Amino acid sequence: MLRTYVLDASAFIYGVQVSGTIYTVPEVTRELRSSEAEVALQEFLKEGLKIEPPVKKDVALVTEKAKSTGDYLRLSQADIDLLAKALEVSGTLVTDDYSIQNVATRLGIETQQIQQARIRRVLKWRRRCVGCGRLYESETICPVCGSDVKLKPITR
Ligand SMILES: [Zn+2]
Numbered sequence: 202m203l204r205t206y207v208l209d210a211s212a213f214i215y216g217v218q219v220s221g222t223i224y225t226v227p228e229v230t231r232e233l234r235s236s237e238a239e240v241a242l243q244e245f246l247k248e249g250l251k252i253e254p255p256v257k258k259d260v261a262l263v264t265e266k267a268k269s270t271g272d273y274l275r276l277s278q279a280d281i282d283l284l285a286k287a288l289e290v291s292g293t294l295v296t297d298d299y300s301i302q303n304v305a306t307r308l309g310i311e312t313q314q315i316q317q318a319r320i321r322r323v324l325k326w327r328r329r330c331v332g333c334g335r336l337y338e339s340e341t342i343c344p345v346c347g348s349d350v351k352l353k354p355i356t357r
Contacts (some may be wrong), residue, residue: 203220204292205221206221206290206295207223207225207247208225209229209295211297211298212235219313223250224251225250226250226253228277228279229279229282230242230252232279232305232312251298255286262288265309272300275300276301283296294311295312296312296313297314309327327352327353328353330346330347330350331348332348
């Protein structure tokens with residue numbers, strides 16, 4: 202079964218590698234606008250990223266829970282929206298933010314940290330064959346070796 206992930210802004214900035222159904226919320230895309238991570242966002246969109254606002258009912262639930270844990274003042278609107286979306290789609294929330302993780306746990310939302318070791322400044326995203334390592338512009342299957350071509354961040 203394909204997993205469902207909900208990505209916060211840092212997941213785009215640091216170039217997390219996940220496969221499955223991927224969501225984020227419009228507030229996050231606003232945070233990413235005119236940053237290098239917007240390139241990553243565009244690449245995720247080509248891969249089928251869904252950008253959807255959360256439903257009001259879940260936003261209310263998250264807000265209530267965040268107030269009860271004392272995390273509310275540390276959460277941005279984007280954070281609240283991400284939590285609500287993760288709740289709605291039963292997705293794993295990918296974030297390094299402690300307050301988001303704390304509220305997520307209380308709501309029964311699974312979280313995944315962006316591995317510190319993977320954190321690099323992303324310069325550019327390219328499609329790279331997992332088999333032979335050749336770089337491509339738009340292929341999803343390598344015409345040379347037949348392996349999958351996956352999106353990879355090219356780092357400084
Ligand atoms: Zn190949």
